Amino acid sequence: MKIYKVKVNGKVYEVELEAVDEVKGSVEAKTVSEEAPAKEAASEGANQILAPIAGKVLDIKVKPGEMVRKGQTVAIIEAMKLENEIQSAYSGKVKEVVVSEGADVRNKDVLIVLE
Amino acid sequence: MREIYFESIDSTNTYLKQHYEELEDMCFVRTDYQSAGRGRKSRTWLAEKGESLLFSVLLKDEEVLKRYRELSVLSAYSVLEVLEGYGIGDLMIKWPNDVLVKERKICGILLEGISAESLRCIIIGIGLNVKQESFTGDYLNEPVSMRMILNEEIGMDALKDRIYQKLEDNIRKLKEGYDFYEEISAYDLLKGRKVKALVNDVFKEVSVIGMRSDYSLGIIDDGKELNIKTGEISFHV
Numbered sequence: 001m002k003i004y005k006v007k008v009n010g011k012v013y014e015v016e017l018e019a020v021d022e023v024k025g026s027v028e029a030k031t032v033s034e035e036a037p038a039k040e041a042a043s044e045g046a047n048q049i050l051a052p053i054a055g056k057v058l059d060i061k062v063k064p065g066e067m068v069r070k071g072q073t074v075a076i077i078e079a080m081k082l083e084n085e086i087q088s089a090y091s092g093k094v095k096e097v098v099v100s101e102g103a104d105v106r107n108k109d110v111l112i113v114l115e
Numbered sequence: 116m117r118e119i120y121f122e123s124i125d126s127t128n129t130y131l132k133q134h135y136e137e138l139e140d141m142c143f144v145r146t147d148y149q150s151a152g153r154g155r156k157s158r159t160w161l162a163e164k165g166e167s168l169l170f171s172v173l174l175k176d177e178e179v180l181k182r183y184r185e186l187s188v189l190s191a192y193s194v195l196e197v198l199e200g201y202g203i204g205d206l207m208i209k210w211p212n213d214v215l216v217k218e219r220k221i222c223g224i225l226l227e228g229i230s231a232e233s234l235r236c237i238i239i240g241i242g243l244n245v246k247q248e249s250f251t252g253d254y255l256n257e258p259v260s261m262r263m264i265l266n267e268e269i270g271m272d273a274l275k276d277r278i279y280q281k282l283e284d285n286i287r288k289l290k291e292g293y294d295f296y297e298e299i300s301a302y303d304l305l306k307g308r309k310v311k312a313l314v315n316d317v318f319k320e321v322s323v324i325g326m327r328s329d330y331s332l333g334i335i336d337d338g339k340e341l342n343i344k345t346g347e348i349s350f351h352v
Contacts (some may be wrong), residue, residue, distance in 0.1 A: 053228075
C-alpha cells in the first residue's frame, strides 16, 4: 500500500493505492489536508486591498490609523473614463496606504494594507 | 427590463450604486430631474426638470464586466445610433464618450463601477439634452439639444425605449464577442487633429492619431507616441 498526495481543483488529498492483479482495482481517497484558497493562505494577503482593474488612482479616501468597515469605499480608480469605487472586503485599521493619488496601477496591485 | 422611475432624485447613478446588490442585471432607473447630477470628477450635470433624458443602467453580467474597457465608447455609440435614427446628422464621438453634433455636446455619459476584490457592477449614466433651448452648469463644450436641431417635439418615452433597446442589443453583441472598433472609429472626432489637451490644469497642444483597437487613444505629445487610457487628460477641439 502506497500513499500519494493528489491535488484536485486546488485541494490536496491523500490517496492510498494498492496494487492488484486484476485490471480493475479500487482506490480509496480521503481528504486529509486541504490547501486553503490562495487569498487566505498568506496572512498578509488577507489584509490587502487590491486593484481590481488597471487604471489611475483618482482618490484615496483613508489614512493610516483610520478604522475601515467592510463595504466602505476606500479608493477610486479610473480607467477609460470608468470611475471605479473600491470597497474594502474587510474591516480593520489602515496600516499602510501603498499608492498615492495620480499613480498608475495594474490589476491586483496592492492599494491599501489593513492590520 | 426592470424600470424604476422617480419624478426627481439626487442622482440615478447614486441610486444604483446604493442598491446594486438587490437589483437585477440591466435594471434601468430614470428620472425627470436630478438634484445632484454629476459628471466625471464631481463636475455637476444640471438640467431643468423634464428637459433631459436622464437614466442609468446597471450591468452585473460578469462576461460583460470583463469588457469594461469598451463600455464607455460603446455607450456613446449606442446613443449616437439612436440619434441618427431620429435624422440627426454630423454626429461624432469625442473620445471616449461625449456625443457631439457639429462639435457641440448633446449627450454626456458617466460610467461608475463598484469593486470589492473584483468588479461587481458597472453603471452607465446617460444625460441626453432633449428639450432645452438654454443651459446652466459646468460644461467644457457648448451644448446643444435635440429640440434645437430638429425643431420639433420629442417623445421622451419612445426615445428612452429606443436607447435602452440599442444598449441592450449592443451589450449582447459585445458579450458574444463582437468587436465594434471599426464602426466606432468612423465617428472618431479627434482622429488626425491637433487639439488642446488639459493635463494637470495646463493646456498643451497634441496631435491625435486616433482611437486604437484596444479603445485607448493614440496621441503624439512632444514627439512621443502615447496611448491614453485614463480620463486624466481631457481634449478640447
